[in-house]
Amino acid sequence: MFKTVEWKNNTVVMIDQTLLPEKEVYRKYKTYTEVAKAIKDMIVRGAPAIGVAAAMGVALGALKTKSSDMKGFSKEFDKITSLMASTRPTAVNLFWAIERMKAVAAANADLGVAGLKKRLVEEALRVHAEDIEICKLIGKHGGKLLKNGTVLTHCNAGALATAGYGTALGVIRGAIEQGKKITVFADETRPFLQGSRLTAWELKKDKIEVTLITDNMAGYMMKKGLINAVVVGADRIAANGDVANKIGTYSVAVLAKEHGIPFFVAAPLSTIDMKIKHGDFIPIEERDASEVTHMKGRRIAPAGIKVKNPAFDVTPSKFVAAIITEKGAVTKPYAKGLKALFTK
Numbered sequence: 001m002f003k004t005v006e007w008k009n010n011t012v013v014m015i016d017q018t019l020l021p022e023k024e025v026y027r028k029y030k031t032y033t034e035v036a037k038a039i040k041d042m043i044v045r046g047a048p049a050i051g052v053a054a055a056m057g058v059a060l061g062a063l064k065t066k067s068s069d070m071k072g073f074s075k076e077f078d079k080i081t082s083l084m085a086s087t088r089p090t091a092v093n094l095f096w097a098i099e100r101m102k103a104v105a106a107a108n109a110d111l112g113v114a115g116l117k118k119r120l121v122e123e124a125l126r127v128h129a130e131d132i133e134i135c136k137l138i139g140k141h142g143g144k145l146l147k148n149g150t151v152l153t154h155c156n157a158g159a160l161a162t163a164g165y166g167t168a169l170g171v172i173r174g175a176i177e178q179g180k181k182i183t184v185f186a187d188e189t190r191p192f193l194q195g196s197r198l199t200a201w202e203l204k205k206d207k208i209e210v211t212l213i214t215d216n217m218a219g220y221m222m223k224k225g226l227i228n229a230v231v232v233g234a235d236r237i238a239a240n241g242d243v244a245n246k247i248g249t250y251s252v253a254v255l256a257k258e259h260g261i262p263f264f265v266a267a268p269l270s271t272i273d274m275k276i277k278h279g280d281f282i283p284i285e286e287r288d289a290s291e292v293t294h295m296k297g298r299r300i301a302p303a304g305i306k307v308k309n310p311a312f313d314v315t316p317s318k319f320v321a322a323i324i325t326e327k328g329a330v331t332k333p334y335a336k337g338l339k340a341l342f343t344k
């Protein structure tokens with residue numbers, strides 16, 4: 001199996017997701033600025049994987065700071081975390097990971113610069129290892145909610161979007177490990193094609209039966225009775241259960257509701273932003289127009305055309321049958337259920 005993000009000999013190694021499925025290339029990053037650019041350019045993507053990469057990027061930056069005293073180190077450290085936080089706005093795991101690294105730095109100043117550097121690398125490795133365990137738990141809890149049949153997923157919320165195993169695809173993997181017979185429909189996921197390039201690649205590699213459809217085929221498939229459940233990941237979940245995920249998720253949720261199909265969201269607690277009360281307040285990344293006007297470098301729309309390219313949308317919680325986390329599945333009312341996750 002491939003490795004999405006790894007720490008190797010004081011470098012960060014990541015599979016270049018922009019080249020998949022044609023080429024499996026691993027890139028080595030030696031500086032935090034390179035890691036920040038890799039996040040921005042979506043070499044690594046998917047909320048939990050972005051969090052892991054950011055934690056490693058911060059550790060890498062800390063490791064290479066020049067100052068020998070804590071005052072100088074703190075100044076350099078602030079610059080590192082600020083750059084990392086400027087990469088992508090929607091996935092809250094990025095900010096969660098940066099805050100975790102900052103908290104470790106603040107709590108361990110007494111270690112001195114050399115000791116703190118070591119401690120920050122340890123923390124980044126912990127974020128990585130925990131993410132895999134969390135995904136497995138999400139898979140275990142979520143797997144129980146799926147019945148034998150077909151599951152539609154949108155975007156890529158798999159091993160490629162996490163440190164391994166995946167959230168939405170983790171639920172599918174969990175169900176299969178529990179002995180269920182599951183086949184997957186993968187939405188292509190225009191414009192960045194995470195579904196066709198990444199989900200289809202990853203599931204095929206894992207020998208999980210997958211059928212690729214374009215985004216506009218989902219309604220037809222549901223009407224035909226060919227889809228039994230939907231499972232997606234999330235980039236940020238508001239305190240009321242509204243879910244930001246890849247653009248197109250909202251349409252799938254509305255379609256699922258119309259056809260009486262359960263719509264599940266799988267995400268770690270690090271994706272839940274209790275500071276955001278309602279989905280309308282989640283910042284939505286707007287990406288470059290070229291992702292819409294071009295495909296593989298070839299223009300597919302007239303030059304000068306006006307374009308909108310929001311990378312995410314928000315699905316109101318009323319469409320969500322359950323939010324599956326490492327601590328179990330939460331159902332309505334979400335405000336109460338999500339809050340309880342942080343106290344138990």
Ligand code: MRU
Nearest residue numbers: 045046047155157161233234246
């Ligand atoms: O723009 P991306 O590819 O980073 O968006 C990814 C998604 O929307 C995923 O569904 C989400 O991050 C969950 S990943 C486990």
